[in-house]
Amino acid sequence: MSKSIDIKALLSNNKEPKFSGELSQMQLTQALSWYAQNRDNKDATKYAVEYFKKKLKIPAPDALKSQVSTFGFVCRIVSLGGVLNASNATWFNETVQKLQEQAPVAKPTTAAVVSIQDHIRKKASECIGELEGLIDDLIISEFKSSVSPYATMTGMDAKGAHTKFIIEHFKTRRVEYDTVLTTDDADLKEAYSNFTKIQLKKLIAYCDQVIVDGMKLAGEAVKTRKPRKRKTKSAEQLIAKLNYAKDFAELKLVSVDPKTIIGASSLWVYNIKTRKLGVYYALDASGLNIKGSTIQNFAESKSVSKTLRKPAVTVNEVLKAGKVALRNILTDIRAAETALTGRINADTILLKVSK
Numbered sequence: 001m002s003k004s005i006d007i008k009a010l011l012s013n014n015k016e017p018k019f020s021g022e023l024s025q026m027q028l029t030q031a032l033s034w035y036a037q038n039r040d041n042k043d044a045t046k047y048a049v050e051y052f053k054k055k056l057k058i059p060a061p062d063a064l065k066s067q068v069s070t071f072g073f074v075c076r077i078v079s080l081g082g083v084l085n086a087s088n089a090t091w092f093n094e095t096v097q098k099l100q101e102q103a104p105v106a107k108p109t110t111a112a113v114v115s116i117q118d119h120i121r122k123k124a125s126e127c128i129g130e131l132e133g134l135i136d137d138l139i140i141s142e143f144k145s146s147v148s149p150y151a152t153m154t155g156m157d158a159k160g161a162h163t164k165f166i167i168e169h170f171k172t173r174r175v176e177y178d179t180v181l182t183t184d185d186a187d188l189k190e191a192y193s194n195f196t197k198i199q200l201k202k203l204i205a206y207c208d209q210v211i212v213d214g215m216k217l218a219g220e221a222v223k224t225r226k227p228r229k230r231k232t233k234s235a236e237q238l239i240a241k242l243n244y245a246k247d248f249a250e251l252k253l254v255s256v257d258p259k260t261i262i263g264a265s266s267l268w269v270y271n272i273k274t275r276k277l278g279v280y281y282a283l284d285a286s287g288l289n290i291k292g293s294t295i296q297n298f299a300e301s302k303s304v305s306k307t308l309r310k311p312a313v314t315v316n317e318v319l320k321a322g323k324v325a326l327r328n329i330l331t332d333i334r335a336a337e338t339a340l341t342g343r344i345n346a347d348t349i350l351l352k353v354s355k
Contacts, residue, residue: 019082026176028077028088030191035073036139037194044072051075052099061099068133069140071095087169091125098126124165127158131166131210135203143202150213160218167214174207235259243293245349248272251312255350263287267295268318268326268352269344270311277314277351278305278340279330287355295342306335318352326354 016038017031035044048071049060055078064072074092078084084092134147158166180192181200192200239258247254253270261267264287267280280298282288289296308314317329330337344350 019077019080022083022085031077032070032073033139036136041069044069047076048072051079055079063099068136070133070136091129094122094125095129120161124162127153127156127162127166128169130156143199149210153213153217158217163214163218167211170207170210174204177203235262238262238290241292242290242344243346244344245272245346248349251315253349256353258350260353261288261290264353264355266354270315270349270351271347272349273347275308275311276305277308280340293344295344303340304337305340306330306333306337323354
């Protein structure tokens with residue numbers, strides 16, 4: 001691996017990376033990740049403006065403000081001595097040229113003749129730049145934002161001829177992320193230690209989606225990457241690994257059939273060890289679900305528990321109460337609320353289910 005990036009600086013919260021010489025695709029990804037986490041869009045615009053004024057010696061065009069942050073961060077990297085590889089340099093130079101045409105300078109009266117292949121490559125490079133920008137959005141939003149490669153490509157009027165280059169680019173991207181995920185190389189793992197395995201898998205999934213959407217756009221068969229249709233699991237299969245307390249002799253409690261939780265609107269639980277009474281409310285009309293030993297699809301803001309002073313009395317109220325009366329039981333208990341996590345264990349009695 002080239003030493004063109006100071007890895008220790010890259011992993012620091014506030015020390016900007018150093019560059020010298022050509023950056024590999026992986027090193028560029030590391031650098032962009034650092035900027036995405038330590039700088040914002042305003043910084044990216046500033047870097048781009050400085051590049052135009054100091055490096056190109058021309059006024060910055062207004063269109064810079066609408067550029068994705070990736071371009072500004074690359075401007076910074078190049079200004080600090082980083083050298084892009086051929087693929088990234090093509091995209092960067094074409095983006096600069098496009099912006100230069102919008103700058104307040106005199107334009108040449110004659111335009112150079114561009115071949116069809118050059119035009120296709122240029123368009124594909126622009127699409128790649130936008131799709132790379134969506135990676136920035138994912139990183140900045142901590143992978144919470146919703147992005148659509150297909151919508152981005154169709155919005156830019158990308159055709160089948162362009163998708164060949166787009167697919168190849170993101171196949172390379174995917175290999176990089178997959179290598180980080182599976183490698184035993186300590187240095188490589190350290191370089192990407194700011195990403196969790198889940199985040200790397202999400203980046204791989206994004207690359208897969210770009211590839212699938214590109215093939216779909218080109219009208220190609222997507223046999224090898226077609227998502228496998230998941231089989232609907234039975235209630236017995238869903239509860240097979242659920243770990244819960246079957247009964248509690250001290251209070252004469254017996255757990256309800258866990259199969260009734262599937263699709264339920266609420267589930268009352270009682271922890272025999274901590275004396276906590278809690279209730280899970282379904283997030284939507286599809287009701288509660290179970291995966292392993294965890295309750296799923298519950299409203300986190302409403303699903304809470306409280307410690308009971310007189311468990312026998314309160315638990316008996318829950319068992320006897322109807323839907324209306326159940327609404328006030330936890331509210332009337334004078335105790336601090338604790339948010340439920342969804343985890344069910346061997347100390348948990350499945351007290352009551354409402355459909």
